[in-house]
Amino acid sequence: MTQKLPFVTLEQAQAIIADVPTPFHLYDEKGIRENARRVNAAFAWNKGFKEYFAVKATPNPYILKILQEEGCGVDCSSYTELLMSEACGFTGSDIMFSSNDTPVQDMQKAYELGAYINLDDLTHVEFLQQVAGIPKTICCRYNPGGVFDLGNGIMDNPGDAKYGMSEDQMAQAYTKLMALGAEEFGIHAFLASNTVTDEYYPKLAGILFRLAVRLHERTGAKIKFINLSGGVGIAYRPEQRSNDIAKIGEGVRKQYEEILVPAGLGDVALFTEMGRYMLAPYGGLVTTVLHEKHIYKEYIGVDACAANLMRPAMYGAYHHITVLGKESKPCDHKYDITGGLCENNDKFAIDRMLPKIDKGDVLFIHDTGAHGFSMGYNYNGKLRSAEVLLKEDGSHQLIRRAETPEDYFATFDFTPFFKKS
Ligand SMILES: *Cc1c(COP(=O)(O)O)cnc(C)c1O
Numbered sequence: 475m476t477q478k479l480p481f482v483t484l485e486q487a488q489a490i491i492a493d494v495p496t497p498f499h500l501y502d503e504k505g506i507r508e509n510a511r512r513v514n515a516a517f518a519w520n521k522g523f524k525e526y527f528a529v530k531a532t533p534n535p536y537i538l539k540i541l542q543e544e545g546c547g548v549d550c551s552s553y554t555e556l557l558m559s560e561a562c563g564f565t566g567s568d569i570m571f572s573s574n575d576t577p578v579q580d581m582q583k584a585y586e587l588g589a590y591i592n593l594d595d596l597t598h599v600e601f602l603q604q605v606a607g608i609p610k611t612i613c614c615r616y617n618p619g620g621v622f623d624l625g626n627g628i629m630d631n632p633g634d635a636k637y638g639m640s641e642d643q644m645a646q647a648y649t650k651l652m653a654l655g656a657e658e659f660g661i662h663a664f665l666a667s668n669t670v671t672d673e674y675y676p677k678l679a680g681i682l683f684r685l686a687v688r689l690h691e692r693t694g695a696k697i698k699f700i701n702l703s704g705g706v707g708i709a710y711r712p713e714q715r716s717n718d719i720a721k722i723g724e725g726v727r728k729q730y731e732e733i734l735v736p737a738g739l740g741d742v743a744l745f746t747e748m749g750r751y752m753l754a755p756y757g758g759l760v761t762t763v764l765h766e767k768h769i770y771k772e773y774i775g776v777d778a779c780a781a782n783l784m785r786p787a788m789y790g791a792y793h794h795i796t797v798l799g800k801e802s803k804p805c806d807h808k809y810d811i812t813g814g815l816c817e818n819n820d821k822f823a824i825d826r827m828l829p830k831i832d833k834g835d836v837l838f839i840h841d842t843g844a845h846g847f848s849m850g851y852n853y854n855g856k857l858r859s860a861e862v863l864l865k866e867d868g869s870h871q872l873i874r875r876a877e878t879p880e881d882y883f884a885t886f887d888f889t890p891f892f893k894k895s
Contacts, residue, residue: 477801478712480758480838481505482864484799487760487836490862490870496836497761497778498860498876499847501532503540505756506843507866510544513752516723520730522743526570528704529555531749531844532757534861536873538562541752549704549747550589553580560587570701570747572615572662574637578605585609592662592701596643599650611698613660614639614647616685622665624673630666638663641685648695658698660745661686668707668750672718675702675746676725683733690739699743702726706751710792710841717751750844757843759783759859763835772809774831779813780820781856783842784849787819794840795823803829811837815854847874857882 481502482490490500510525517523526549527541533555538548539562547568548559559569569589573580576598584591585606592613593599602608617638623629632638639647648659661682666674679702686697709716726744734742761778785791795811797803805827813820822839831837850858857877862870886892 478794478796478840479801480796480798480840481756482758482760482798482838484836486864486868487798487838490864491760491762491836493870494860494862494872495876497759497776497782498862499782499842500758500760500862500864500870501537501753501843501873502756502864504864504866506537506540506753507544509756510541510546510752512719513746513748514545516719517726517744517746519723519727520744521741522699523745524743525746525748525752526701527752528747528749528844529559530848532753532846533558533848534873535562536863536871537753538564542568546752549749550584553577553583556580556583556587556589567611570613570745572701572703572747574615576601582606590660590699592660593647594637594639596639596647596650599647599654603654608651608654608656610656611658611660612651612656613662613699613701614644616641616644616661616663616682618663618665618681624666624669624671624677626671626673628666628669628671628674632665641688644685645689645692648689648693652693652695657696659689659695660699660701661689661697662701662703662747664703664705664747667705669705670707670709670714670717672721672725674705674707675722676729678702678705679726679729679744680733683729683739686739686742687733687737690737697739697742699745701745701747703747704749704751706746706748708750708754708841710754710794712794719751753843754841754845755843757841757846759839759842759846761837761839763831763833763837766831766833771825772807774809774811776811776813776822776837778822778839778859779815779854779856780817781813781815781851781853782859783822783839783846784851785845786822787817788849793822793842795826795828796838796840797829797831798836798838800829800835805829807831815856817853852882855882
């Protein structure tokens with residue numbers, strides 16, 4: 475079993491903690507940049523390639539700026555994500571707007587920014603026309619229905635998913651959009667999540683490339699881009715093998731040359747919309763041990779809780795844990811690692827073998843860089859944590875302060891109880 479090591483040592487963590495108290499999410503700038511460069515290199519064979527980082531995974535302007543410097547755009551799905559992206563200087567074709575059940579205000583903002591709008595349904599053609607207008611370039615989201623099976627135990631269930639439209643609806647949408655002035659089209663689909671295999675993108679690409687050829691023949695629409703969306707997974711568990719993005723890029727290239735090029739569609743740009751793969755391994759939740767408790771099991775209580783990282787409570791997701799400074803100690807103690815919510819699912823780990831833990835130890839919960847902080851909430855009056863960037867030169871920077879009780883009570887500022895003085 476390969477050891478999974480944090481990107482900080484205990485000494486580095488302690489230097490940060492002296493400045494920013496735990497808990498906080500820590501991000502590794504070097505790791506983020508190197509990974510983004512690997513992604514761009516893997517798809518460099520495609521002239522128009524662009525990764526649109528899924529903002530919902532890590533909505534922090536400092537993180538978005540790093541990715542922008544590495545040539546990425548952003549994928550937004552809501553009004554506030556659009557506002558954050560605008561504040562970071564993303565506009566026009568730097569933005570994919572992949573929303574569903576879309577409010578009027580969100581659609582109007584996306585249109586105003588000149589984003590590539592990805593329509594989730596046939597009825598949204600009329601909706602977009604009524605509330606904003608039909609842009610020259612427009613994308614539609616595809617749902618093939620049925621079961622999507624990668625044949626290696628990894629499958630998902632598009633037939634049960636609320637997203638996208640059928641092939642017939644795609645064709646109808648394109649025809650309608652052309653009549654309303656659209657000139658260039660995109661195709662988008664997201665068929666499986668957190669796929670730890672190099673086969674997902676190539677298989678999805680094959681499906682979407684063939685669909686592109688059929689839609690082009692059927693409607694005459696000019697296909698400008700195909701968006702493979704997100705879903706590329708990471709190795710949360712130490713025994714899992716990480717995806718090889720270079721191999722994934724090559725797999726997609728093969729499909730491109732077999733399907734699109736012979737059909738005369740060799741100028742189609744490829745987009746991706748990864749969140750997890752871009753950020754998850756390059757973030758960790760740093761938390762201090764507050765209590766030890768011995769009842770029917772051994773509990774370690776930390777100062778973070780599920781409100782800071784929801785994935786274990788919500789999906790039973792595995793997040794690896796390192797006791798900083800005890801990396802080489804034997805894992806000969808079995809613990810449940812808990813937060814303080816009044817919910818028994820508030821456990822970062824259950825029956826986890828770890829080195830002997832003492833009060834005051836600092837734990838590093840791995841792979842929280844995506845869908846970590848962002849899924850946070852305020853249950854039990856718990857406050858959202860800070861976010862800290864570990865910079866390439868080894869220094870650190872606060873990139874979001876922790877919430878205070880004043881933030882928590884801010885929405886009562888019109889009442890006599892918490893009036894701003
Ligand atoms: C969530 C989401 C993504 C990113 O998914 P990851 O699993 O983080 O790669 C991309 N596109 C859309 C439309 C999404 O909803």
